[in-house]
Amino acid sequence: MLYINCPHCGMRSQNEFSYGGDASVKRPELNKEVSDQEWDDFVYNRKSLRGKHLELWQHISGCRQWIKVERDTATHEIFRTFKADEEVA
Amino acid sequence: MTQAFRINNGGLVNREKKLSFKFNGKSYFGYEGDTLASALLANGVHLVGRSFKYHRPRGFFGAGVDEPYAIVQLYRNGETEPNIKATEQELFEGLEAKSVNCWPSVNFDIGAINNFLKIFLPAGFYYKTFMWPKSFWYRIYEPFIRKAAGLGVASTKHDNERYEHKYEYCDLLIAGSGPSGLSSAYAAAKNGAKVILAEDKPRFGGSLLTSDVNIGNQSGKDWAEGIIAELKTMPNVLIKNRSQIFGYYDHNMLVMSEKVSDHLPSTKKYHPNKRLWYIRAKEVLISSGSIERPIVFGNNDTPGVMLSSAAKEYLKVYGVLVGRKPLVFTNNDSGYETAIEFKKHGVDPVVLDTRKNPVSEIIDEAKNLGINIKNSYVVVAAQGYKKVKSADIASISEDKKQLGEIENLQCDCICVSGFWTPTIHLASQSGNKTKFKEEIDAFVPGVSKQNETTLGAANGVFTLDETLKTSFKAGSELSKKLTEKDYEIAIPNVVEKKSSQHDKFWCVPLPKGKNYKRFLDFQNDVAVSDIEIALREGYRSIEHVKRYTTLGMATDQGKTSNLNGLQLVSEIENKVVPAVGHTTFRPPYTPVSIGAIVGREVGKHSKPTRKSPMHEWHEKNNAVFVDAGVWLRPRYYKRGDENLFEASKREAKNVRSNVGVCDVTTLGKIDIKGPDSAELLNRVYTNAWLKLPVGKARYGVMLREDGIVMDDGTTTRISENHYHMTTTTAQAANVLSHLEYYLQLVWPELNVNVVSTTEQWAGAAIAGPKSRDLLQKLFPNSDVSNEGLPFMGYMEGDLFGAKARIFRISFSGELAYEVNVESDYGNLMWEKILEVGEEFNIQPYGTEALSTLRIEMGHVAGSELDGRTIPYDNALEGLVSKKKDFIGKRSLQRSAFTAEDRQRIVGVVPLDKQTSIPEGSHLVKDDKAQLPNPKLGHISASCWSVEYDNPFSLAIMKDGKNMIGQKLFAMSPLKNKVIPVEIVSSHYVDPKGERVRS
């Protein structure tokens, strides 16, 4: 079970969180012309990386904040965590 | 019955307390502190079971967790448990156990014909033989295998024992309480670290209980006792016996199973049977020791052949002789320690050493005691069927290829030592890249992946002196980093005998003309010949060899067999062992009760049960409940002998003709506040929200980004910047997360807050033509007329002193209202509604009537919004704005979603107006068509229409728009029904929706 450092609450066990997928996906702006390809990339197409992956988790049984987690998908090592509005350098 | 093999004194058992027990129906005695294994051996019982494949007689091989054979079915306090190791089960008064794997009895076993008839199930037998013909599998092969094999019988009764889960956090978790575990625990504890020390056996001390050493000026055993006594007094130390750490998971999470009650005749009141610990440790010290490995020789599975360390443990811990004419077969000095213990107790052993001329202090001591030692000698084969009677022995050439003349030596047990295998399971589970250590012919932990350190014998360190030094140091340094304290500890002097180098010898060659079975994996009956077959047939990867032969796949996970298997593969393949590599170790290290894993989460405790504030009233009024998500909701209120069908019909009818009241507390409720609330709703829902006035409610549909309907419900504008959203019962949590996702990540610029208020409000739906009259009486000071509170209107009112929210919304299709009060007033509201409603013939109605009412109105619910439908499919396209953008809108342009013949909701009526259509039935054109019969749609919900008094269903069907009037068939192969039906509009009752506005 992963041990995730919620930037708001501190170290908490994985069972307090729910997974939210790739954090690098950006929703196309509203009221903007979007091509089929762009929309497919947003809704469906994911890289499924092996290795370092920036992903979303929600601390549902805690502060309810969505956070970003930089995790190795192969080893489960967590490198850094970020608040939703924090820039990932 | 006397305990013929118990020595007069010695051992750690309590001779004051005799315990009686039964094995295979026969009564015996043992002592408190015995295991079932030691008590049986004390009584001279060596035959405990039959082997898995060949049903060969089997006895005891080890004395603890490594035991591959002695697995029994245990009976305790009216319950039974399979797969119990006799070497781990502590004796208690009245214990009963039986052999497994034998039918009809352990002494006469029909399965053993496998052995004599040379069916001889070789490697891959199951794959090859039982594959063909296919039809034989269920009728012949499987029943045969099931009867012949298995490790006991699971109870079919409910398990009345209680199991607990516990979560712990610590600085250092230490696995094992031998010399290494005790030293590191002591050093860390002295530095003030929070320490958990876990020992799988009942007694702490590990190898110090059996080894002949001195630490400081005490015996090793006394030193251990002193350390444990001191650790127990320290508040920062938790020390647990009977506790096996069996799994090492990500981020230093370890799981430990504590046997709380297995050693007692019955579980004490309020105590669990087992306790499962989830421990998050900053540092993990693995001091799990090592397991002696056997030397492979002919018939090495005969009862009476056992590990020399086990023989020593039975003698030193339990005061039990495993034989009176022991033969010790060894390639290292450990065998001599066992021989010396025998000799000290007046028994004359013979030692066969594969080495030519070893020299060491231990060997000198053995020689001085006059022990008969034969160098360059091996056991070729054990003789005897149910018990060792003698051994065929021979001298062996220096290159270990040639055997001398075979001699027969009388003996009643063979104690074998092939050197030591570090127990690296936990380190390997944690992701440690293990490495092969040539000097000890075994794998040891290499580079750690997590915060784990392996010490002592588990790390391939076999001298006490070095173990203590490295362990004190590791405990001290790791804890110092965490506590910043540095307590000075003087590492005690050690007196131990030095050993000489072991012999790199692990398997005795077959003598000419002999074809003895030489077993590698004792539990799974994998012999040397099986590995040879697998390699001959082309299996190369050790993982494939393992699966083909089942080597190391038994419940003992190859604790005694892995390395010998690897040696064999490497020898045949002419590779070095590290190139062959070992198979991956996975948790659990040892079998764990399913009950312990499940814990308290059984039956109704497997998920929380939520009840509305009116639950008690429902109970008192004969409600029959149904699970709705995690909620319990009244399905119907039973009157007299009514069944579900009759009651729900009555309740629904009463709504259509008078007035009914339904508990709708379970609906999800989300409070939305902030200046941008309308903008958020406008983006989340498919319809327009910017112009909803204060005091008005609106129905809305929300989509996922892929265009599929996520949920529906009404949202009411309470005040300028304050909205009250309702969701379906099932989707409440998902909708909240969905809103939070967009507010926090996608549109953080929106100034809105959302919070769940589901449990803050109790809700009652009042529905039926007389609902307004009732409402007026409930709120005499409010104007609830059609003008004062029009359809989709909202007002606040005073309900006998309680502040109430009144919504004019309808799910039933009737004139209807929903009243919400703070949960604590829920009961007041409910009782007042029924009391005042009496003159209008009010009746409460449950979810079944609620469904009936919505189905015949064509209102969609979860069975239509099933994660596969878009708004059009549910006839909700009128709510999809063409002007503004919203979540999921772009997806609605997908060609499948805009197809002319897109699926759509329809109504379905059976032609005979009698036969109810099972939900899930398929709609087909021709009921006699060849299979697979093309499916046109499926029945999503069915009811008995109270308006027309005939069955009515909703269906989602292809090209539903153009299907009205078609005569088709509803087929349910599951219920074996074919029903001729007609497709009608989904709005079966009041299609113009006049009632809700009346």
Ligand SMILES: [Zn+2]
């Ligand atoms: Zn948090």
